[in-house]
Amino acid sequence: MRATYILVLLFAWTTAVSLGDPFSKNDSVKTYRFISKNILTRLIDSVFEKQEVTRGDVELLNYYATILKNNNSDSVKLSDFNLSELSFYSQSDEKILFPPVSFDSLPSSFNLVLENNFLGYYFSPFKGVITSNYGFREGRLHKGIDIDLEKGDKVSAAFDGKVRFAKLQGGFGNVVILMHPNGLETVYGHLSKIKVKEGDVVLSGQTIGLGGNTGHSYGSHLHFELRYKGYPLNPAGFISFTDHKLIHHTVVIKKSNHLLAAFPSNSSLHTVNRGESWALIAGKYGLSTKELLALNGLAKRYYLKPGQQLRIN
Ligand SMILES: [Zn+2]
Structure with missing residues (x-):
């Protein structure tokens, strides 16, 4: 007390x-x-x-x-992880933005624990309005979400981890990539200033940089990505960006149409067949299109690909 x-x-x-x-x-x-x-x-x-x-x-x-x-x-x-020795790429790959890991080498389905006493606890990277979601826009996959901020606002580490990459890099501008012990990486782009260096151990909630507008960006915002060994995941499947906390402590990661997708461990899935639309799939399970989108962490429709898996409850 x-x-x-x-x-x-x-x-x-x-x-x-x-x-x-x-x-x-x-x-x-x-x-x-x-x-x-x-x-x-x-x-x-x-x-x-x-x-x-x-x-x-x-x-x-x-x-x-x-x-x-x-x-x-x-x-x-508390944690038994030696974060400073954390690595899941070969040492020579670690300077690359996203070192290649073969998709075939990943299991087709596995549980991923997101937070506990050993991994630490999630902290919101920045509490701002979402201005762009994960998903296809103009035929290209937007691999993260955009959070509105003012230049100079503090950006925090979402989980405990190690700084794998921290420098100016093309469209990302000043970017920090944190590596976490469960195989996840978090990416923080367009920063005006980087406050950590490669190899540093950071704790969830620690300031890693200041928000900005560097790289390919129109207006200050944080481009935040969540990746599993380099493969992007929809952060909205893990995190509530309105309540600023995790939706689930554990998720199931599945291969879905050459990408990875996260689902709550108790959810049922629908595999998209050729010719199926959002409305058609929603109708099958007594959902509205909007409800089906929300279940899958999406605010608006993007095109469906056969083989892709959608959460239906
Ligand atoms: Zn973005």
């Missing part, structure tokens, strides 16, 4: 005095394999004794407090 109270005070104070200090000692942030309310209280006391409180201190305390709160527990065992 006391820890949470002090933390609120600490936040009120640290947001009042602007902190310019970057989150620097990345490797030392996960010192604790086990966190309890007592440890948290001691940490908060020690922070109060410091001459200067850094944003890193606050983010670390917040991380521990969130873990305890999410688990509704006095003590929680």
